[in-house]
Amino acid sequence: MTQEVLALTRRWVIILFRERLNLLFSVLQPAVWLVFFAGGLSGAVVIDDYIAFALPGVIAFTVVGNSVTAAMPLLFDKETGYLDKLLSMPIRRGSILLSRFVFQVGMNSAQVIVILLIALPLGVRPATGVPGVIGILVTTALLTLAITSAALALACAAPSHGTFFAITGFATLPLLFMSNAFVPVDSMPAWMEPIARANPLTYAIEAMRLLVMEGWGGGVPVALGVLGVASGALLGVGVWQFARQTGQRVA
Amino acid sequence: MIVETEALGRTFGERTAVDALTFHIAPGEIVGLLGPNGAGKTTTIRMLATLLPASSGTARVCGHDIRDDPDAVRRSIGYVMQQVSPMGYYLLTGREKAEIEASLYHVPRRRVKERAAEVLDLVGLTEHADQLVQEYSGGMQKRLELACGLLHRPELLILDEPTLGLDVQSRHHVWEHIRTLGVAVLLATNYMDEADRLCDRLTIIDHGRTVATGTPAELKEALGVLTLDDVFLAHTGREVS
Ligand SMILES: Nc1ncnc2c1ncn2[C@@H]1O[C@H](COP(=O)(O)OP(=O)(O)OP(=O)(O)O)[C@@H](O)[C@H]1O
Ligand SMILES: [Mg+2]
Numbered sequence: 001m002t003q004e005v006l007a008l009t010r011r012w013v014i015i016l017f018r019e020r021l022n023l024l025f026s027v028l029q030p031a032v033w034l035v036f037f038a039g040g041l042s043g044a045v046v047i048d049d050y051i052a053f054a055l056p057g058v059i060a061f062t063v064v065g066n067s068v069t070a071a072m073p074l075l076f077d078k079e080t081g082y083l084d085k086l087l088s089m090p091i092r093r094g095s096i097l098l099s100r101f102v103f104q105v106g107m108n109s110a111q112v113i114v115i116l117l118i119a120l121p122l123g124v125r126p127a128t129g130v131p132g133v134i135g136i137l138v139t140t141a142l143l144t145l146a147i148t149s150a151a152l153a154l155a156c157a158a159p160s161h162g163t164f165f166a167i168t169g170f171a172t173l174p175l176l177f178m179s180n181a182f183v184p185v186d187s188m189p190a191w192m193e194p195i196a197r198a199n200p201l202t203y204a205i206e207a208m209r210l211l212v213m214e215g216w217g218g219g220v221p222v223a224l225g226v227l228g229v230a231s232g233a234l235l236g237v238g239v240w241q242f243a244r245q246t247g248q249r250v251a
Numbered sequence: 252m253i254v255e256t257e258a259l260g261r262t263f264g265e266r267t268a269v270d271a272l273t274f275h276i277a278p279g280e281i282v283g284l285l286g287p288n289g290a291g292k293t294t295t296i297r298m299l300a301t302l303l304p305a306s307s308g309t310a311r312v313c314g315h316d317i318r319d320d321p322d323a324v325r326r327s328i329g330y331v332m333q334q335v336s337p338m339g340y341y342l343l344t345g346r347e348k349a350e351i352e353a354s355l356y357h358v359p360r361r362r363v364k365e366r367a368a369e370v371l372d373l374v375g376l377t378e379h380a381d382q383l384v385q386e387y388s389g390g391m392q393k394r395l396e397l398a399c400g401l402l403h404r405p406e407l408l409i410l411d412e413p414t415l416g417l418d419v420q421s422r423h424h425v426w427e428h429i430r431t432l433g434v435a436v437l438l439a440t441n442y443m444d445e446a447d448r449l450c451d452r453l454t455i456i457d458h459g460r461t462v463a464t465g466t467p468a469e470l471k472e473a474l475g476v477l478t479l480d481d482v483f484l485a486h487t488g489r490e491v492s
Pocket of ligand 1: 263266267268286287288289290291292293294295333441
């Protein structure tokens, strides 16, 4: 199984580095968010150190965006027929999914580190230091698992890539804005608060915000616990849809 | 027997795509599966390649039941699909694709590079091995597919229209390779000259049912005609369905 996952992941890594423009833009994207949201909005909002406050939101934006596109290769393999070729090989079905997660967690972790580095000259230093950075990486890994699972499930269930893009385009921005990414839950309008509380993204951002601005407190494990449960549930949905698509048990 | 099917059938809703098909392939034999568009060739192949469950009947591939032991079937076959757009690996080189698929077929790690180079050489792609698949011509892409079907030395090679859209040179090239392999081959094709030159035996199907079977010579003799085209038209009718 290791050999299979490594081989499948190798394909993604080679393609990533051959698509240089794509790579360049995905690395630059969060820098734009950081300057735009954090720099631009900080004057309009009454939160001290808004950049530090918004940083977890920018990280979440990036991780969600990347993880949604993480399903695209599966979507295209399904449509070009290459998925059938893979399924005619003696590989574990789970390897196909696992290779997406391995690749995407690696990719998102690298990107999070880039964002944290960009934030340094803007004066943001995580309060929890290096262990905190590891905590942030664990959080984003869980978030990656959650969103990638949901996107993979959708890629399997969608009849065509058009449907996939229509639904992800429809859902992504509300998912981001109906969270505490740029506004604390307490200062939200009353109707929005329960939505934000039901949004797994809120817990990822909560954990990261504590790690960046305050420290390891009771809030971090609680937020990570909720996020972990949500990721597990979405992973279940992803595996189920994939098994349905391929007509196999995913061992 | 390498392949043995028994009343193999598949329906899609009301439509019967494959209807009680029984045929066999002996070791080393090249068997052609012929039939008009929609006759059920690809559906049959997809069942044998464990991609599609059969609705009725059974089949054994290299001694393994397609339903009970699909993984053993997958280990014994090389499958070259009728249409797989190379878009998904455009940005890989031929060599990288072959190496990745060799790993997926569980070729031992230290043999992967060697084996990939071997199969690329076999189809005459050594010179282009480090070129992106994007830059390959249609014929080179087909030859790459063929090479990748051979990575794990399968006992059965399943080829679904392996020379579709190739020029005369490339087709002869591909036939040459297939003939020298010595493995059992199930070849679905719409080219009668291909079937005539390459196949030891043919099974002609129409509407999912066997309408004729025998060696190319036998089939022509039985009807007293000179070409396989005539055999084909006599058995499957002249109307376009
Ligand atoms: N997934 C599917 N859903 C519904 N019907 C299908 C499906 N796949 C194949 N069929 C039907 O089954 C029949 C056999 O199709 P198949 O692809 O096996 O034909 P074929 O002999 O390979 O034809 P061709 O020479 O055009 O490749 C056709 O009538 C086709 O419409
Ligand atoms: Mg076909």
